[in-house]
Amino acid sequence: MSNKTKLIVLSIAALSLIMVFLFTDVKGNWDYIFRSRSEKIAAMVLTGCAIAASTVIFQTITNNRILTPSIIGFDSVYMLIQTFVVFIFGSTTLTMMNANVQFLVSVGFMVGFAVLLYSILFKQEEQTIYFLLLVGMIMGTFFQSVTSFMQFLIDPNEFFVIQDRMFASFNNMKTELLLVAGIVIALMIGYIVSYIRYLDVLSLGKEHAINLGVPYEKTVKRLLIVVAVLVSVSTALVGPITFLGFIVANVAYTFLQTYRHSYLLVGAMLFAIVALVGGQLVVERVFTFSTPLTVIVNLIGGIYFLYLLLRERKAW
Amino acid sequence: MVEVRGVYKQYGGKNVVDNVSITIPTGKLTSLIGPNGAGKSTLLSIMSRLIDKDRGEVRIEGKEISQYKSDELAKKISILKQSNHIAIRLTVKELVSFGRFPYSRGRLTREDWEYVEEAIRYMELEDLQDCYLNELSGGQRQRAYIAMVLAQDTDYIFLDEPLNNLDMKHCVQMMKVLRKLVDELGKTIVVVMHDINFASCYSDYIVALKNGKVVREGTASEIMSSGVLQGIYDMDVHIETIHDKKICVYFA
Numbered sequence: 302m303s304n305k306t307k308l309i310v311l312s313i314a315a316l317s318l319i320m321v322f323l324f325t326d327v328k329g330n331w332d333y334i335f336r337s338r339s340e341k342i343a344a345m346v347l348t349g350c351a352i353a354a355s356t357v358i359f360q361t362i363t364n365n366r367i368l369t370p371s372i373i374g375f376d377s378v379y380m381l382i383q384t385f386v387v388f389i390f391g392s393t394t395l396t397m398m399n400a401n402v403q404f405l406v407s408v409g410f411m412v413g414f415a416v417l418l419y420s421i422l423f424k425q426e427e428q429t430i431y432f433l434l435l436v437g438m439i440m441g442t443f444f445q446s447v448t449s450f451m452q453f454l455i456d457p458n459e460f461f462v463i464q465d466r467m468f469a470s471f472n473n474m475k476t477e478l479l480l481v482a483g484i485v486i487a488l489m490i491g492y493i494v495s496y497i498r499y500l501d502v503l504s505l506g507k508e509h510a511i512n513l514g515v516p517y518e519k520t521v522k523r524l525l526i527v528v529a530v531l532v533s534v535s536t537a538l539v540g541p542i543t544f545l546g547f548i549v550a551n552v553a554y555t556f557l558q559t560y561r562h563s564y565l566l567v568g569a570m571l572f573a574i575v576a577l578v579g580g581q582l583v584v585e586r587v588f589t590f591s592t593p594l595t596v597i598v599n600l601i602g603g604i605y606f607l608y609l610l611l612r613e614r615k616a617w
Numbered sequence: 618m619v620e621v622r623g624v625y626k627q628y629g630g631k632n633v634v635d636n637v638s639i640t641i642p643t644g645k646l647t648s649l650i651g652p653n654g655a656g657k658s659t660l661l662s663i664m665s666r667l668i669d670k671d672r673g674e675v676r677i678e679g680k681e682i683s684q685y686k687s688d689e690l691a692k693k694i695s696i697l698k699q700s701n702h703i704a705i706r707l708t709v710k711e712l713v714s715f716g717r718f719p720y721s722r723g724r725l726t727r728e729d730w731e732y733v734e735e736a737i738r739y740m741e742l743e744d745l746q747d748c749y750l751n752e753l754s755g756g757q758r759q760r761a762y763i764a765m766v767l768a769q770d771t772d773y774i775f776l777d778e779p780l781n782n783l784d785m786k787h788c789v790q791m792m793k794v795l796r797k798l799v800d801e802l803g804k805t806i807v808v809v810m811h812d813i814n815f816a817s818c819y820s821d822y823i824v825a826l827k828n829g830k831v832v833r834e835g836t837a838s839e840i841m842s843s844g845v846l847q848g849i850y851d852m853d854v855h856i857e858t859i860h861d862k863k864i865c866v867y868f869a
Binding site (some may be wrong): 364365366498501503504505507508509511512513514515516517558560 | 665666667687688689690691692695696698699701702703704705706707711715716717722723728769
């Protein structure tokens with residue numbers, strides 16, 4: 302099967318799942334159901350694309366297939382912002398705040414954090430990408446500790462508001478943000494397209510990329526900012542869910558067996574849509590909402606992660 | 618022409634490359650020799666813009682390398698380091714086709730594929746071209762990387778220990794290929810060499826480094842004298858002439 306055929310098969314699978322999700326098991330007011338379901342689908346497609354693209358790019362830049370952008374602490378920055386708002390202003394502010402404003406503030410902070418990290422990294426040219434990961438990991442842990450500390454101090458009722466943000470959920474997403482998020486993600490993906498050939502070369506590693514004429518520092522810096530924006534948008538939309546990226550990126554590598562990012566990115570995005578829509582179908586129709594989708598994603602992701610770790614060890 | 622002028626590079630307060638100025642002769646095969654830690658690889662990486670210098674200038678055809686656009690420079694110089702690890706699964710042919718990236722941006726034309734096939738033929742990799750890199754032996758992989766550099770078709774080629782991992786036969790073959798590139802195609806090649814006798818037999822010009830400084834430079838026969846080599850390596854060596862080639866005997 303050629304890679305084009307594989308992508309067509311995947312697209313058909315994704316579309317059929319979307320159709321099943323939209324048009325089966327309709328009970329009650331059709332207009333209302335259709336509207337709420339299309340919003341969910343839109344959120345899942347946007348989140349799926351953002352997470353898949355950010356993970357594939359991040360793994361290409363770091364030349365490492367078991368990392369996700371969450372390793373440099375984007376999720377913890379998001380949680381810190383949410384907790385901080387509740388801690389200082391109380392939960393009513395967080396729930397009453399204009400969704401778009403809150404969204405832009407969160408995205409702004411996360412991108413700011415990313416830029417700060419990269420400027421540390423690129424100030425000294427000898428630093429490798431692993432230095433960035435290390436600094437990111439330490440800062441991520443620090444933010445987590447600060448977040449937990451604040452969570453201990455606040456009123457338990459207020460804590461529920463935060464807890465609600467801690468787990469990704471498509472039943473409880475911010476539909477008001479769909480338009481803004483959609484525009485931002487479309488812009489980012491458009492930007493990635495112009496870098497798609499550089500990405501192929503970047504997967505050979507830094508020295509080969511420089512040898513073959515990729516302006517390395519500039520390209521990596523820009524791509525990392527794109528990753529930061531994509532992660533921020535998807536996190537602000539539904540909450541932290543980056544384990545998904547790890548699964549879909551690796552499934553796409555195995556399924557497509559190519560180094561070409563034009564295929565890999567599309568494949569990973571389609572897998573993400575299949576996983577999210579399929580997962581949500583299972584959550585809604587089989588478990589009747591008793592389990593959140595993230596729990597299922599993390600369970601499957603965790604098992605797959607262990608499997609890859611063990612296999613990698615054997616390969617060396 | 619490659620000119621290096623007053624280049625310094627410091628790591629942890631120590632000058633790894635210390636005020637080096639050399640001119641690489643065009644259309645010749647130049648070897649960089651010297652003991653471990655002499656700064657050969659660092660100098661090569663600086664000349665090929667893989668790492669930045671702290672001070673000084675590297676000019677290629679009269680223009681400082683930092684003034685070039687990345688893609689423009691990639692059509693003029695190519696560099697291959699001694700350890701190459703690629704995280705993705707690639708066949709030999711796919712790897713070699715990456716060499717055409719500066720010209721084709723990944724969309725290879727018929728002409729690009731001709732370069733790729735020629736490079737594969739040059740390195741005698743026809744039988745292996747559809748094998749994956751991780752299935753090859755170290756020496757075969759090394760030849761595949763060299764083929765990629767050949768496909769890049771640059772006037773200046775920098776190689777960091779190209780004989781690494783190669784057996785006797787393939788070492789000789791590699792050096793003959795490099796010779797051919799210089800003699801027939803007029804390329805300028807700079808190699809970091811550990812085996813002094815390969816440097817003696819196949820290179821035109823030798824630059825000897827020690828503690829980050831250039832200690833001697835000259836034609837191969839000038840450098841191949843026991844006095845000079847003893848100064849560079851701090852050990853007793855004898856030079857014998859066998860079949861018109863100066864061979865260094867250093868097995869004490």
